[in-house]
Amino acid sequence: MLRRFYDRLITTLVVVAVTVMLGAALVGTVSRYLTFLPSISWGEEVTRFAGIWSVFLVAGLTIRQGAHLGVDFLTARLPLRVRAAARLVNCALILGFSGLLLWYGLRLAAENMQQYSPALEWSMGAVYLCIPIGAALMIVESLAVTRRLLRGGAAAPPTAPPMVE
Amino acid sequence: MTLFLFGLFFVLLLVELPVAFAIGVSSSIAVLLSERLPPTFIVSKIFAGLDSFPLMAIPFYVLAGNLMSEGGLTQKIVSFANALVGHVRGGLAHVSIVSAAIFSGVSGSAAADTAAIGSIMIPAMKKEGYASDFSVCVVASACTMGPIIPPSILFIVYGSLVQVSVGQLFLAGFLPGLIMMVTLMAFAAVIVRRRGYAASHARFLLRRAWETLVGAGWALLVPVIIIGGIVGGWFTPTEAGVIAVVYALLVSILVLRTVRIADVPRIFVESAIMTAIVMLILGPATVFGSLLIRDHFPDRILAALGALTDNGLVSVFLMIAFIIAAGFVIDVMVLIIMLAYPFAQVAAHYGYDPIHFGLVFTLAATIGGITPPVGSLLFVACSIGRIGLGEASRAIWPFVVALVLVNVLLIVFPALTTIVPSLFFD
Numbered sequence: 001m002l003r004r005f006y007d008r009l010i011t012t013l014v015v016v017a018v019t020v021m022l023g024a025a026l027v028g029t030v031s032r033y034l035t036f037l038p039s040i041s042w043g044e045e046v047t048r049f050a051g052i053w054s055v056f057l058v059a060g061l062t063i064r065q066g067a068h069l070g071v072d073f074l075t076a077r078l079p080l081r082v083r084a085a086a087r088l089v090n091c092a093l094i095l096g097f098s099g100l101l102l103w104y105g106l107r108l109a110a111e112n113m114q115q116y117s118p119a120l121e122w123s124m125g126a127v128y129l130c131i132p133i134g135a136a137l138m139i140v141e142s143l144a145v146t147r148r149l150l151r152g153g154a155a156a157p158p159t160a161p162p163m164v165e
Numbered sequence: 166m167t168l169f170l171f172g173l174f175f176v177l178l179l180v181e182l183p184v185a186f187a188i189g190v191s192s193s194i195a196v197l198l199s200e201r202l203p204p205t206f207i208v209s210k211i212f213a214g215l216d217s218f219p220l221m222a223i224p225f226y227v228l229a230g231n232l233m234s235e236g237g238l239t240q241k242i243v244s245f246a247n248a249l250v251g252h253v254r255g256g257l258a259h260v261s262i263v264s265a266a267i268f269s270g271v272s273g274s275a276a277a278d279t280a281a282i283g284s285i286m287i288p289a290m291k292k293e294g295y296a297s298d299f300s301v302c303v304v305a306s307a308c309t310m311g312p313i314i315p316p317s318i319l320f321i322v323y324g325s326l327v328q329v330s331v332g333q334l335f336l337a338g339f340l341p342g343l344i345m346m347v348t349l350m351a352f353a354a355v356i357v358r359r360r361g362y363a364a365s366h367a368r369f370l371l372r373r374a375w376e377t378l379v380g381a382g383w384a385l386l387v388p389v390i391i392i393g394g395i396v397g398g399w400f401t402p403t404e405a406g407v408i409a410v411v412y413a414l415l416v417s418i419l420v421l422r423t424v425r426i427a428d429v430p431r432i433f434v435e436s437a438i439m440t441a442i443v444m445l446i447l448g449p450a451t452v453f454g455s456l457l458i459r460d461h462f463p464d465r466i467l468a469a470l471g472a473l474t475d476n477g478l479v480s481v482f483l484m485i486a487f488i489i490a491a492g493f494v495i496d497v498m499v500l501i502i503m504l505a506y507p508f509a510q511v512a513a514h515y516g517y518d519p520i521h522f523g524l525v526f527t528l529a530a531t532i533g534g535i536t537p538p539v540g541s542l543l544f545v546a547c548s549i550g551r552i553g554l555g556e557a558s559r560a561i562w563p564f565v566v567a568l569v570l571v572n573v574l575l576i577v578f579p580a581l582t583t584i585v586p587s588l589f590f591d
Contacts, residue, residue, distance in 0.1 A: 017437075018433045022225075052216060054437045055215065055448075056441075068183030071494075075179075101211075
């Protein structure tokens with residue numbers, strides 16, 4: 001129940017962020033040519049902020065799906081138990097890095113609440129909040145992966161092939 | 166510092182920590198250990214690295230490419246390529262190469278090209294009696310055209326790291342992409358002759374070519390819009406990406422009716438994940454990169470090269486050889502993100518044209534995508550062809566040689582890369 005709500009919430013927010021990014025870039029582009037429309041100065045800024053937010057909003061899903069690009073030519077030759085142990089170490093490292101992003105991301109946001117973006121004059125601190133939010137989502141998902149590893153040994157999903165290059 | 170960063174990065178990579186985190190963890194530890202940098206430096210650099218309008222072209226080209234393949238346009242491109250070159254001996258191999266070239270003009274991602282073209286062509290070739298390893302290797306090597314023929318995510322990343330015009334890089338890739346296509350077809354022709362593969366149909370029919378051209382027309386308009394818009398000075402590459410997305414949405418939902426509105430949120434999320442994979446490497450890599458710059462990494466490379474030679478051309482050859490060699494164990498995107506800026510600095514020191522070097526560098530890194538044991542394109546193609554990477558490692562060699570030859574040709578003749586952009590930019 002809670003899990004379904006969480007999944008719904010994340011996907012909805014991602015779709016909203018992508019739509020805003022597309023919409024802002026489109027309006028910014030088109031308004032330069034359709035001169036009867038009021039010219040806008042915030043198109044690029046909204047595109048950038050919405051784009052960065054969408055990255056951190058799906059950060060948790062990238063971990064759940066094992067979508068990150070990794071290198072297995074050494075670990076593929078190791079015994080399964082050793083490989084599972086290596087995966088646990090990796091989960092710990094991901095948790096550590098995400099924890100760092102969460103903590104210092106909140107600090108950065110707090111320090112910059114009174115800084116304002118050039119076009120829209122939004123609080124940069126609020127914009128920076130995407131990083132601690134993304135870090136929290138990564139922590140939740142890596143904890144789930146860790147739990148699966150501890151229960152089922154090497155049952156974690158293998159590193160999927162990278163899809164963008 | 167440089168040694169510590171690279172050393173820790175490689176150790177973490179070897180224990181299969183994903184690249185994004187191997188970069189993030191190693192550079193974070195370096196920042197935490199340093200006395201001069203505050204820890205918030207990590208977070209603010211990650212944000213600053215992503216906060217760029219040119220980089221936002223990546224989500225747009227990923228989305229446009231995904232909408233096009235969901236809309237069934239890959240099959241139409243393949244049919245058109247088949248009508249063009251299917252009558253040649255070993256027809257399907259040539260069809261794969263030509264389809265990949267056309268699809269490269271629609272999508273910005275080589276791995277997405279491999280998945281799209283491979284899932285149609287590899288089973289088709291196997292059914293016609295082509296060896297699995299050959300089929301896999303033809304498709305994987307053909308998809309190296311993806312990052313060279315515009316639009317290209319690698320050029321967007323390169324352009325934003327090295328501060329050169331993404332639009333000029335796009336135009337510069339056009340001619341080299343065609344040279345790659347011709348060279349790969351020539352090498353494939355020799356192999357299919359030796360193996361005795363047949364043509365896929367008896368002869369070329371103008372009517373069939375025309376009919377399939379009309380079928381593929383909606384897809385073929387995408388590169389026309391992107392390149393036309395950039396050349397005409399109407400759009401920046403990012404803006405052209407937005408237009409391509411809107412076009413792909415309209416065509417696939419309203420005209421072809423192959424994508425339903427209910428599918429759109431799923432495609433948005435999938436594309437956002439594919440984009441995030443790149444961006445979550447790029448963000449921490451900005452921290453890594455700025456630590457390298459603080460440690461005067463480009464000067465060190467220059468000093469090391471200077472000890473070997475004082476000739477600019479030889480230095481560029483050495484750098485490119487290094488990239489190709491590193492490509493065996495490091496993947497394309499990582500090579501570009503870690504080495505593009507320092508290497509471009511060195512090339513600029515020798516007076517190299519930044520666009521020319523960008524092309525040569527990106528092609529060298531892309532070859533890393535098909536060289537085993539670590540090559541993402543070969544990996545995707547192998548999993549479609551259901552063979553192991555080891556089986557494909559022999560059949561890939563002729564194609565690696567072909568692409569290295571093209572790379573050498575581009576280094577020696579800069580005009581091949583600069584002539585097209587010079588027609589449109591001052």
